[in-house]
Amino acid sequence: MKEIFDRTYAILQRLELNTTGVLYGSVGLNILITLLIAVILDFTARKVLVITFAVIAKRSKTTFDDFLVENKTSRYLAHLVPVLFIYKTVPLALRHFAYWEAMFSKAITIFIILLSLWIIRSIFNALRDYLKLQPGYNDKPIDSYIQVVMMFLWIFAVVTIILLLLNTKLTTLLGMFGALSAIILLIFKDTLLGIVASIQVSVNDIVRIGDWITMEKFGADGDVIEINLATVKVRNFDNTTTTIPTYSLISDSFKNWRGMYSSGGRRIKRHILVKTSSVRFIEKDELDNYKKIQLLTSYIEHRQSDIDKFNLVNNADKSLLINGRNLTNLGLFRKYINSYIEKHPGVNKELTIMCRHLQPTEKGIPVEIYVFTSDKRWINYEYIMADIFDHIIAAVPYFKLELFELPSGKNTFTEE
Structure with a gap:
């Protein structure tokens, strides 16, 4: 790419433009060339990866790769190819503009972090759908596990982005968070309670998907159909749906009829x-x-x-x-x-x-x-x-x- 960018610069010089015109003109052409190649790479990568994943999914005996296709993992991976190309090319295209080079590099880095999270989430969603079909896992709160892991990944990503934008060290950021800990705890109180509740519900095996529970406080009387970080969904016997905060399962009393079903009568x-x-x-x-x-x-x-x-x-x-x-x-x-x-x-x-x-x-x-x-x-x-x-x-x-x-x-x- 360096040779191409040098050639565009030389062509503009031959047009007898002033130095400023040559610089800005070459930058514009370089960006257009970069975007054009990125679009071609994106189109090609999507075609290749989507078709490859679809063929593998059809020929393999496992259903996990089928869920990867359904959750569009191959498409997200394909987007990573042109983004990495742009990330490597921007320093060359903007080598005469150090400030804009730094800004674009940060922006592309942030986009790569977010796209990576999107890819990880699609893989986890495919894993969730796959495990829900397995006899040993179909009654486990898989959604809660995935949400807890994704939350920690998002925290790591946000911290990394803040460090990147502020050009600061991790110790400085942690010190700032320590000073704002009370406000942070107040804002994320429900989320933190949900994390604690999800861990206790799964570790202590309080509720499983498919359990019949009765919780008069929330008008719930039916089967648990979903357990996630914040809520537990219950499909009542009148076909209505009741949403219960996950934390309520460990703070309030409710009746779980699982023991009756597993007993002799x-x-x-x-x-x-x-x-x-x-x-x-x-x-x-x-x-x-x-x-x-x-x-x-x-x-x-x-x-x-x-x-x-x-x-x-x-x-x-x-x-x-x-x-x-x-x-x-x-x-x-x-x-x-x-x-x-x-x-x-x-x-x-x-x-x-x-x-x-x-x-x-x-x-x-x-x-x-x-x-x-x-x-x-x-x-x-x-x-x-x-x-x-x-x-x-x-x-x-x-x-x-x-x-x-x-x-x-x-x-x-x-x-x-």
């Missing part, structure tokens, strides 16, 4: 309210009728035998049922619920199966069913739970019990 913990006034002892002549309930036949026979032996030993006066021991309709109902649940095909028999009383209230006695369904899918879980409670509620009248419910128009009246 999904819990049912629900109760019905039995009217206290409907609970009573069972008369002996009623037992034959209750024995017709197949799930209770064997239990009643063994239980009544034990009760009769106890009352005989303790000489209990059976003229009143309160004396000695007797079966109650609520006790038989609880036993029936336990037996029914144990035989239900949708219940996991290896986990806790329990029917219990809770603290009586002004609305009656809560009878709670505590079991785990084998099928953890939401729709099937709801179906199994409804099936169990449909049967239990329908069975209540067979035990001469009543469920509590608030008065409605059908069971209230006004006196005339």
Whole structure:
């Protein structure tokens, strides 16, 4: 290039221009020649690199190079060729203008730094898309990792650009940043909190992509679809999207249902309210009728035998049922619920199966069913739970019990 620039200078001298005209004219021609060659190099590099990358991507078995093509990595690399050419040529083209040479060299250096960051970002984006398809990484917050790395690279790039523009040393710049640290922390508080939160979320495995989380504070109830430096995106079950600040996952409480999915079942913990006034002892002549309930036949026979032996030993006066021991309709109902649940095909028999009383209230006695369904899918879980409670509620009248419910128009009246 030096020979070309010297020739343009010699040609202008032959035109018998003054020294200033020759200098400025040669600089203008040199810049035009440089830009023309740079455009040709850019066009050629783009064609060569884009086609080369596309051919390699089609022939290779891995999908990583396909994502490199999709994220236009080859195009950004192609832009680097003419920029480096300009960077090497500018000192020759502007050798007679030291000030402008220094300014253009700084500008091109800054552009090279920014273009390099753009290339690195496209490679990271391709890596992100590739890892999201891998079974071992598709639930990891890859976006957060990439954003943290890119942030440090941007900080390094900005510091380098400032040092270049101010012609200062790194120690001087660090001293200036130290004096402004309070202001810097205030301005970048959310970013710094996001970095800390992203690291803690990933290291402690608090949330993964695909987890079902519930966070009432932000109205979130659905699957995590994205975790990045600043936010966590949740696709709710009504197909709306909730955005949660990443820092809130370590500063506020939320519910992660991952443990339920990885366990052997999904819990049912629900109760019905039995009217206290409907609970009573069972008369002996009623037992034959209750024995017709197949799930209770064997239990009643063994239980009544034990009760009769106890009352005989303790000489209990059976003229009143309160004396000695007797079966109650609520006790038989609880036993029936336990037996029914144990035989239900949708219940996991290896986990806790329990029917219990809770603290009586002004609305009656809560009878709670505590079991785990084998099928953890939401729709099937709801179906199994409804099936169990449909049967239990329908069975209540067979035990001469009543469920509590608030008065409605059908069971209230006004006196005339």
